[in-house]
Amino acid sequence: MSTVNNQFDVVVVGSGPAGVHAAYPLIKAGLRVAMIDGGLDSKKQEEKLQEFPDAKLTKSGHYYDFVKESSYVFNKTYELLPIKSNIDIIQSLARGGLSEVWHGICDFFSENELVAIGLPSGEIKREYKEISKLIKLNFRTPLDLHGRLLLEKAKGNTHRKNSMYQVPLVFPYRTNSFIEELRRLKNFVYLPNQLVYSVKEKRNHVEIQSFSIDKKDESTARTSFLILAAGSINTTRIILRSFKLYNYKTSFLTKANYFVPCLHLRSLGKKNDSKKGKYGQLVISSKESNRGVDSFFIQLYRLNPLFLHKGLPYISIPKIIALPLLSVLAPYVVIADIKFPAFESKMTFCKLKKETGEKDTLEISFKETNKDILRHKREYNKIRQQLWSLGLFPLRTIFGYITSHYAGGVFSKQTQKKTQKMLSVDKNGKLYKANKIYIADSSSWKILPAKPPTLTIMANAARVGKNVLKRINKNKDLQK
Numbered sequence: 301m302s303t304v305n306n307q308f309d310v311v312v313v314g315s316g317p318a319g320v321h322a323a324y325p326l327i328k329a330g331l332r333v334a335m336i337d338g339g340l341d342s343k344k345q346e347e348k349l350q351e352f353p354d355a356k357l358t359k360s361g362h363y364y365d366f367v368k369e370s371s372y373v374f375n376k377t378y379e380l381l382p383i384k385s386n387i388d389i390i391q392s393l394a395r396g397g398l399s400e401v402w403h404g405i406c407d408f409f410s411e412n413e414l415v416a417i418g419l420p421s422g423e424i425k426r427e428y429k430e431i432s433k434l435i436k437l438n439f440r441t442p443l444d445l446h447g448r449l450l451l452e453k454a455k456g457n458t459h460r461k462n463s464m465y466q467v468p469l470v471f472p473y474r475t476n477s478f479i480e481e482l483r484r485l486k487n488f489v490y491l492p493n494q495l496v497y498s499v500k501e502k503r504n505h506v507e508i509q510s511f512s513i514d515k516k517d518e519s520t521a522r523t524s525f526l527i528l529a530a531g532s533i534n535t536t537r538i539i540l541r542s543f544k545l546y547n548y549k550t551s552f553l554t555k556a557n558y559f560v561p562c563l564h565l566r567s568l569g570k571k572n573d574s575k576k577g578k579y580g581q582l583v584i585s586s587k588e589s590n591r592g593v594d595s596f597f598i599q600l601y602r603l604n605p606l607f608l609h610k611g612l613p614y615i616s617i618p619k620i621i622a623l624p625l626l627s628v629l630a631p632y633v634v635i636a637d638i639k640f641p642a643f644e645s646k647m648t649f650c651k652l653k654k655e656t657g658e659k660d661t662l663e664i665s666f667k668e669t670n671k672d673i674l675r676h677k678r679e680y681n682k683i684r685q686q687l688w689s690l691g692l693f694p695l696r697t698i699f700g701y702i703t704s705h706y707a708g709g710v711f712s713k714q715t716q717k718k719t720q721k722m723l724s725v726d727k728n729g730k731l732y733k734a735n736k737i738y739i740a741d742s743s744s745w746k747i748l749p750a751k752p753p754t755l756t757i758m759a760n761a762a763r764v765g766k767n768v769l770k771r772i773n774k775n776k777d778l779q780k
């Protein structure tokens with residue numbers, strides 16, 4: 301069945317942090333805005349559990365951890381958003397996207413980091429201020445015993461090279477609840493249960509082809525402007541398919557990660573605060589730079605006892621002894637979660653591979669260059685010294701990558717080669733090959749800094765939304 305929906309001023313695809321914050325300035329200005337989204341609902345999570353066939357305990361343990369609590373966030377992605385990859389990457393078709401399970405840790409990118417990503421730093425800094433107020437960013441969440449002891453020790457370490465500080469948190473914030481507020485407004489319509497397949501720009505409008513997740517009915521929506529905010533992987537997938545760019549290698553960015561459980565010597569024998577409540581988090585940011593951006597970012601947090609099973613595969617003593625041992629040590633363990641920035645590289649890429657019929661699969665390949673591996677090892681040796689100086693004794697180092705912080709796919713226009721022009725955006729976030737299609741998520745980023753990305757995803761999305769608003773207002777003025 302094929303239907304033609306009403307025309308909108310702007311359609312936004314995706315309801316994660318990028319989609320919601322791109323839509324907000326347009327809705328506030330009174331435009332007719334529709335949000336087309338996978339939109340799986342948390343309220344239905346229980347009955348959906350059995351519909352998660354591919355969930356398994358992988359080597360990294362990632363899927364397993366999330367299945368129990370938030371199956372709906374990842375549900376159907378394995379079937380509807382197929383990926384073939386040498387690493388596990390998580391995606392979402394939930395209302396609110398991955399922000400439904402995020403931890404809410406925020407940080408501001410430096411001027412150099414914004415420039416390296418390809419974003420206008422002045423505009424983003426203005427948006428940082430507005431977004432921080434809107435989402436009620438909390439700069440003073442109390443620290444737990446570990447945090448207080450570490451901060452005290454760091455103050456005494458006057459010779460320290462890297463800076464330790466408390467990172468702002470936004471808790472509890474879910475874009476899902478923000479959508480509920482926006483739905484009360486008459487000029488906004490939320491269209492869940494849709495999987496956007498492709499988009500086509502016509503002379504006076506953009507056509508969006510989607511099918512319903514339940515019934516597979518096809519729909520076509522028409523809009524004056526389109527903003528893609530389906531998360532970098534899925535925005536890239538929609539664009540590659542829409543322009544029939546099969547087998548075309550484009551960028552994919554995710555961060556190398558060293559996960560280091562450490563025994564916090566100064567906390568031994570001391571009683572930590574209760575498990576309930578949300579505590580502030582300390583981080584260490586590198587003062588050295590790698591290609592213009594901070595060399596690493598370390599989050600320091602207490603071990604979540606619920607994830608003890610995750611450590612078992614890494615301990616070479618029988619499980620029956622390892623688990624009680626871990627349980628005794630757990631209150632005194634601090635995780636040093638070290639992330640490194642990601643840069644474009646020929647060895648890490650994605651491409652859309654055509655299967656039979658209309659089916660296609662996104663192939664993602666992640667491999668660090670030898671140079672990067674050596675650099676990270678060198679940096680880690682220095683980090684270990686700093687951990688020691690804080691009274692943190694590394695028990696184990698687990699090498700990996702981040703499954704949920706990713707970017708790339710669509711290039712930023714400034715430094716791209718001719719062949720990449722099809723897949724690039726201008727400084728306003730407009731797709732170069734189109735006139736009415738904009739990108740609001742991290743797919744246009746040239747690099748991925750080590751810090752958490754979502755505050756900047758929101759700030760950039762708000763900026764892109766406002767750029768579309770300016771275009772619409774300008775068109776209206778011309779028509780007068």
Ligand SMILES: Cc1cc2nc3c(=O)[nH]c(=O)nc-3n(C[C@H](O)[C@H](O)[C@H](O)COP(=O)(O)OP(=O)(O)OC[C@H]3O[C@@H](n4cnc5c(N)ncnc54)[C@H](O)[C@@H]3O)c2cc1C
Pocket residue numbers: 313314315316317318319336337338339340390391392393394395396397398399400401402403404405406494495496497529530531532534535538704705706741742752753754755757
């Ligand atoms: C466990 C966890 C913890 C995290 N903690 C932090 C943190 O502390 N700090 C931080 O900065 N970041 C954190 N993140 C990362 C953060 O959640 C993401 O950076 C952020 O959600 C990305 O926002 P987005 O809007 O670009 O994409 P997403 O949140 O992935 O949203 C994508 C949206 O697009 C929709 N969609 C996708 N494809 C289609 C399609 N074809 N048709 C229709 N709709 C589609 C989906 O329904 C979804 O609503 C965490 C992530 C996880 C999983």
